[in-house]
Amino acid sequence: MPESVVDAAVAAFTAGEPVLLFDSAFREQETDLLWPAAAATPEVMRQLRQDCGGLLFLAIGEEIGELFGLPFLQDLHTDAGLVASHPVLGTLVTDDLRYDSRSAFTLSLNHRRTYTGITDRDRALTTQRFAELTQELLDAGADQQQAIAALGAEYRTPGHIPVCRESPGGFKTRQGHTELAVAIARLAGGVACTIGAEMLQPDGDGALSVEEARAYGERHGIPFLTGADLLDAAGDE
Numbered sequence: 001m002p003e004s005v006v007d008a009a010v011a012a013f014t015a016g017e018p019v020l021l022f023d024s025a026f027r028e029q030e031t032d033l034l035w036p037a038a039a040a041t042p043e044v045m046r047q048l049r050q051d052c053g054g055l056l057f058l059a060i061g062e063e064i065g066e067l068f069g070l071p072f073l074q075d076l077h078t079d080a081g082l083v084a085s086h087p088v089l090g091t092l093v094t095d096d097l098r099y100d101s102r103s104a105f106t107l108s109l110n111h112r113r114t115y116t117g118i119t120d121r122d123r124a125l126t127t128q129r130f131a132e133l134t135q136e137l138l139d140a141g142a143d144q145q146q147a148i149a150a151l152g153a154e155y156r157t158p159g160h161i162p163v164c165r166e167s168p169g170g171f172k173t174r175q176g177h178t179e180l181a182v183a184i185a186r187l188a189g190g191v192a193c194t195i196g197a198e199m200l201q202p203d204g205d206g207a208l209s210v211e212e213a214r215a216y217g218e219r220h221g222i223p224f225l226t227g228a229d230l231l232d233a234a235g236d237e
Contacts, residue, residue: 006187006233008223013188018044020199020217020224021184022210023177030054030198031213032177033222036185037131037193042120044195045127049120051216054198058127058163059104059181061192064134065165067147070106072165102167104178110159117160126161129154131193138191166192175227183230 009019016039022031033052035044048056060070076082077093094103110117111126133154137147164178171179181194199208199216208216217224 004233005223005225005229009184009225010187012223013184013190018047018222019184020213020222021177021180021196022213022224022226023180024175024227030177030207031210031224032181032196032198034181034184034194034196036188036190037127037195038135038190040124040127040131040195042124045120045123048195048197051199052197053200053202055162056123056195056197057178058109058130058161059178059194059196060134060163060165061182061186062166062168062170064192065106067134067137067142067144068151069144069148070163070165072103073105073107074103100174100176102174104164104167104176106163106165107157108159108162109155109157110161112154112156114160123161126155126159127195130161131191134193135191171227171230175231180227180230187233 009021012019013034013036016036018033018035020031021034023029032054033048035048037058045056074094077089079089083090097103109126109130110122111129114122114125116122117126133150137150142150166179166182167174167176171183173179177196177198181196182192185192185194199213200206201208201212214224216222
């Protein structure tokens, strides 16, 4: 039986290799280049930075966001106490997204051993160690209090790695890049942490077209799949 695009993507992620993921023509209409966070190296960060052009982000599973108690930033803008102390939060509330009703962003992080946090080496350390720490805590059965203490011992905020937290229910309730990226990591049997960036036109002002993204994948031997491919695969389970 021929290998499906999802099988190819899972095999690549399991081997610590990248995949290309297009969400949908009805959402952001963007292709992301993604790696397992545990496989992040300075070379990986450099390829994301040079070949993509969009924001580097770390997508994490809902269970990981809950383990560390990481808040959705959108919720801070509706917290009565915070808005009372900082009224500007209320004016900047996220209530007009064109492609969704909720933003996935939570806190941004730097590992405490980084210098500025922005170099390829620094961002690789922040990313890879986050995945390692998460796996260690999950394996140890750590509770939220222990996880928060462990995170604070190694990380600070704000940082140069924006973190996006999966919505409850995963991609069955929200088909954003965060949920789709996390789904690939889970299918590959790894910790639900994925590093990626949006691919933009190198000589334009929009997202890289699907055709150009596919061509990039063919040149570099990177599997290309869509959100619909993942949803179909989930429906076949």
